[in-house]
Amino acid sequence: MRAYWTLTWRELGAYFLSLTGYIIIAASLFLTGLSFIDLLDRLRGEAMPAPLTEIYFNTWWFPMIVVLATPVITMRLFAQEKFSGTFETLMTTPVSDLQVVLAKFSAALVFYIVLWLPLVGCVLLVRHYSNDQSAFDSGIMGSTFLGIILLGGLLVSLGCCASALTRSQVAAAMMGLAFGFSVLLLGFLADKTATHASWQAQVLACFAIFEQMRDFARGMVDTQAVVLMVSLTLFFLFVNLRIIESRRWK
Amino acid sequence: MIEVANLTKRFAGRTAISNVSFEVKRGEIVGLLGPNGAGKSTTMRILACYLPASSGMVHVAGLDVFRDSVEVRRRIGYMPENNPLHPDMRVREYLKFRARLKGLRRRTSRERVDTVMEQCGLTEVGKRIIGQLSKGFRQRVGLADALVHEPELLILDEPTIGLDPNQIRAVRQLIKGLANSHTVLVSTHILPEAEMTCNRFVLLYEGRIQAADTPDGLQRLMSGHSQVIAEIAAPQADLEECWMQMGEIEHFDISPAQGDYFRCALTPRDGLDLRPLIFELARSRGWILRELTRNRHSLEDIFVQLTKPESEEE
Numbered sequence: 001m002r003a004y005w006t007l008t009w010r011e012l013g014a015y016f017l018s019l020t021g022y023i024i025i026a027a028s029l030f031l032t033g034l035s036f037i038d039l040l041d042r043l044r045g046e047a048m049p050a051p052l053t054e055i056y057f058n059t060w061w062f063p064m065i066v067v068l069a070t071p072v073i074t075m076r077l078f079a080q081e082k083f084s085g086t087f088e089t090l091m092t093t094p095v096s097d098l099q100v101v102l103a104k105f106s107a108a109l110v111f112y113i114v115l116w117l118p119l120v121g122c123v124l125l126v127r128h129y130s131n132d133q134s135a136f137d138s139g140i141m142g143s144t145f146l147g148i149i150l151l152g153g154l155l156v157s158l159g160c161c162a163s164a165l166t167r168s169q170v171a172a173a174m175m176g177l178a179f180g181f182s183v184l185l186l187g188f189l190a191d192k193t194a195t196h197a198s199w200q201a202q203v204l205a206c207f208a209i210f211e212q213m214r215d216f217a218r219g220m221v222d223t224q225a226v227v228l229m230v231s232l233t234l235f236f237l238f239v240n241l242r243i244i245e246s247r248r249w250k
Numbered sequence: 251m252i253e254v255a256n257l258t259k260r261f262a263g264r265t266a267i268s269n270v271s272f273e274v275k276r277g278e279i280v281g282l283l284g285p286n287g288a289g290k291s292t293t294m295r296i297l298a299c300y301l302p303a304s305s306g307m308v309h310v311a312g313l314d315v316f317r318d319s320v321e322v323r324r325r326i327g328y329m330p331e332n333n334p335l336h337p338d339m340r341v342r343e344y345l346k347f348r349a350r351l352k353g354l355r356r357r358t359s360r361e362r363v364d365t366v367m368e369q370c371g372l373t374e375v376g377k378r379i380i381g382q383l384s385k386g387f388r389q390r391v392g393l394a395d396a397l398v399h400e401p402e403l404l405i406l407d408e409p410t411i412g413l414d415p416n417q418i419r420a421v422r423q424l425i426k427g428l429a430n431s432h433t434v435l436v437s438t439h440i441l442p443e444a445e446m447t448c449n450r451f452v453l454l455y456e457g458r459i460q461a462a463d464t465p466d467g468l469q470r471l472m473s474g475h476s477q478v479i480a481e482i483a484a485p486q487a488d489l490e491e492c493w494m495q496m497g498e499i500e501h502f503d504i505s506p507a508q509g510d511y512f513r514c515a516l517t518p519r520d521g522l523d524l525r526p527l528i529f530e531l532a533r534s535r536g537w538i539l540r541e542l543t544r545n546r547h548s549l550e551d552i553f554v555q556l557t558k559p560e561s562e563e564e
Contacts, residue, residue: 002350002355003350006350006351014338084334084337085332088330088334089328090351091299091300092299092300092323092328093323093351093352094321094324094352095320096320247301248302
């Protein structure tokens with residue numbers, strides 16, 4: 001456990017002590033700021049009964065930030081260590097492969113959560129200036145963040161796999177982006193086939209992960225979505241572990 | 251401390267090491283020598299549990315490196331080739347991170363970091379960022395890292411590569427200083443350095459062991475090629491007759507030297523040391539003996555001789 005915490009702290013430190021970390025924070029703050037302007041524009045129009053978070057979710061910004069930010073966060077995790085050779089010094093210390101994978105995943109997820117904190121500020125600003133106390137409902141905010149974390153967990157675990165597959169950070173980021181967009185496109189495909197009653201359409205609907213986020217933004221926690229996202233995350237962490245272990249396969 | 255038996259490592263389409271067997275006893279400093287691509291780093295990576303062996307047995311402190319990997323890693327301090335470090339961290343912070351990673355408790359890690367920083371001469375640069383340090387200091391950080399958890403066995407892959415002579419001397423002193431408390435396996439192709447540091451050598455060439463012995467043992471191995479030089483003041487005909495009659499001499503060569511002296515280069519049979527015989531002979535015949543030396547091979551000669559491609563030998 002000591003090794004896990006040490007590694008997690010080190011990984012988090014690497015984000016907050018490096019220029020890359022602050023560039024990611026600045027870029028995502030910029031996108032969140034733009035999305036906030038978009039949100040305010042929409043609010044200026046006719047009154048909408050939907051919660052603020054759902055309106056936000058209906059903009060393009062949400063999937064864009066998630067899909068763009070996660071591969072950039074995860075690209076360095078393994079690829080950089082492999083490139084610089086520190087992976088060898090890491091794997092020859094008495095830490096298990098599982099500890100390494102979990103520590104890197106946890107650090108990336110925490111950093112991802114930190115990226116989303118300005119959203120809370122945006123919603124609080126709306127409440128402050130609109131004098132509408134219902135604009136910030138802690139329940140809805142909680143479920144939205146749960147959705148953001150679950151979705152982030154899945155994409156971060158995918159990004160970790162991508163990073164573990166290569167020595168090049170650029171290649172890792174590209175793979176991560178491709179994974180992220182595939183997940184996003186699955187949602188579109190499901191949307192197109194939503195009217196079909198075939199089993200294929202139903203399966204697709206299950207994997208329309210971004211669509212399932214809409215319920216979270218509405219304040220609804222759907223256990224089916226939670227189970228799906230947690231299991232997919234665990235599956236990709238397992239794949240990641242196998243990739244790391246593969247160097248020891250004879 | 252280390253037992254390697256019939257170790258073979260194959261990468262796709264290439265055998266990096268083949269049937270390598272050697273032992274390292276507790277407290278020894280053993281040099282793993284060989285030209286580039288001989289399989290030194292691969293052997294060390296297998297010992298450090300980073301790569302699996304394709305076949306063969308590797309035990310460190312009685313534990314199998316594959317099955318008891320984590321336990322073996324606890325007992326090993328490993329410094330890979332090129333000494334990779336985190337350039338964004340400060341020296342002290344890095345060593346503390348590594349100590350904690352290697353399972354040391356907070357207080358112990360603090361004490362150990364202080365100790366190894368002093369041992370490796372890093373106290374003054376503790377707060378500096380690793381990326382801004384000179385190569386010599388970075389090398390010392392790597393060594394301090396390998397030492398921080400007080401491992402029984404140190405595996406150092408080319409610890410002096412790219413250092414200037416003063417830095418090489420400092421690292422050498424450091425390694426020699428560890429001899430009493432640690433077992434050290436060090437790879438290098440800087441031969442004078444190995445000669446000064448190690449008690450024993452394992453010489454690898456193209457993935458196979460060419461020789462594994464103490465420096466004296468290697469000398470003996472090479473002594474078939476070594477000559478004794480004697481400068482003697484005596485009639486040339488007497489000298490020739492003597493050398494021809496001595497069964498211990500395989501081949502001789504006499505050339506006139508300064509004054510009345512003749513310079514005799516004598517090649518012994520079966521690696522014998524001819525010097526006492528020649529001294530006795532000179533004494534009994536009343537010859538004046540001005541010089542009597544045996545050409546000792548430097549490790550470099552041995553290395554070149556043993557790692558010469560076969561075509562060149564012919």
